[in-house]
Amino acid sequence: MNESLDIYHLVDRLSVAIVVFKLTDSKSRDFDIVMANDANLEVCGVDMKQFVGKDLRTSFPGIYELGFPEKYYECLKKNEEIEVGEFEFSYKDHAMRSYILKATPLSSDHVMITYEYISELKKVKSELTQKNKDLKEKNSSLEEFAYIASHDLQQPLNTINGFVGIFKSKYLDLLDETGLKCLNYIEEASNRLRNMILGILEHSRLGTNIVVTTVDLNETLDDIVKDLQGIITKKEGEVRIGNLPKVEGCAIGLRLLFQNLIENGLKYQKDNNKPIIDISFEEKEGAYLFHVKDNGIGIQEEHKDKIFQVFQRLHTDETIYKGSGLGLANCQKIVQLCGGKLWVESVYGEGSTFSFTLPKK
The missing domain is CATH 3.30.450.20 (PAS domain)
Structure with missing residues (x-):
């Protein structure tokens, strides 16, 4: 009892x-x-x-x-x-x-x-489903807008470049040094704007038509290093890669992610400094943690969040560091689409380590 x-x-x-x-x-x-x-x-x-x-x-x-x-x-x-x-x-x-x-x-x-x-749970689930639907519609509208805007904006740029070409081919002798310099400024600015427009279009398309496969990152990094061998040799740089895992993800997106980080490590260097890029990973519970470390110019503390924003370039002198200001924004978006997180740790003047997680699936 x-x-x-x-x-x-x-x-x-x-x-x-x-x-x-x-x-x-x-x-x-x-x-x-x-x-x-x-x-x-x-x-x-x-x-x-x-x-x-x-x-x-x-x-x-x-x-x-x-x-x-x-x-x-x-x-x-x-x-x-x-x-x-x-x-x-x-x-x-x-x-x-x-x-x-x-x-x-x-x-x-x-x-x-x-x-x-489960009434409250169903209500929340229904609201979440609706919000996801609304978000997809908004994203679709933004992608459509980005495509139309980039397409339409290129037309006046083509006109500007066309007239610049006419001036250079037919009226070059009539221009003094100041006039020629102004013409070159117009051409350079037009080309920069074109690159920015193409960057917007590329950024808006990230995450669309994703095909998830098993990606061998060792093969991916091997291909990237081969493609970048010209700049690596020119700068007398070295890309050191540890044994990396196979992950589930979008092969194109992951390639773009690693390539951008490696290119930044090669690009943002002090004069006569030989770039060294180290790529490694740690296995965590439920995720892989990757590190891309360089010995470049580093990033000041107040700029660590800014660098992941669209068109936020820390170095505006393109004669030294060329770029669209979209590389790290694209990296951030790719990692977020994978369900991970991207951040940077840096000592200004000594180098940076970009770290990101990719969930195990």
């Missing part, structure tokens, strides 16, 4: 709603309610203890309309736990609520029912 009392006391302290039914007629699928804990009142708003000793059909006829007693009987007959699933139910004048229910056999004629209230 004391053991039984202890068990009932323990069950009453559980936060999961529990009801135990006893099969009384297998043909009509009639059950009696033999036990219920306090959590029922919290979960469904009904004190199920008041129905202990009564039959299920009389107490809750709506349950039979849902066909649940058949599931309870199936649970007993197969002697295995059954996920009954989601359902909506209300008792008398109570508001309709959503639940998820499971049936577990306790003996040949006793079945334990556990259920959870």
Whole structure:
């Protein structure tokens, strides 16, 4: 008796709603309610203890309309736990609520029912689904706008470059040194704007038409180093790569990510400094942590967040450091699309380490 009392006391302290039914007629699928804990009142708003000793059909006829007693009987007959699933139910004048229910056999004629209230969860899920739909529509609109804007903006640029070409080919002799310098400024500015427009288009397209495959990063980095061999040789640089894992992701995006970080490490260097790029990774719980370390000019503390923003260039003199101001913004977007995080640690004048995580899948 004391053991039984202890068990009932323990069950009453559980936060999961529990009801135990006893099969009384297998043909009509009639059950009696033999036990219920306090959590029922919290979960469904009904004190199920008041129905202990009564039959299920009389107490809750709506349950039979849902066909649940058949599931309870199936649970007993197969002697295995059954996920009954989601359902909506209300008792008398109570508001309709959503639940998820499971049936577990306790003996040949006793079945334990556990259920959870999920109305709020379904509401949040529905709102999240709608927000995701709205976000996709907005992203689609932004991508369309970026494409149209970049396409339309290139037309006047073509006109400007066309006239610059005409001036250089037909009227070059009529221009003095100042006029020629102004013409070159116009041409250079036009080319920079063109690169920015193309960068916007490329940035807006990141994340579209993603094909996820198993990517061998050793092969990816080997290809990147081959493609960058010209600048590596010119700068007498070295790219040192540890043994890297295979990951699930977009091969094109991951290549662009590593290539941008390596190119930055080669580009942003002090005069006559030989670049050294070290690429390594650590295996963490649920993720891979990658590091791309360089011995370049470094980044000042106040600029560590700024560098990941679109068109935020720290070095505006393109005669020294050429670029569109989109490389690291693209890297940030690629990592975020993969579900990871990108950050930088740097000592100004000594170099930087870009670190990012990629989830294991």
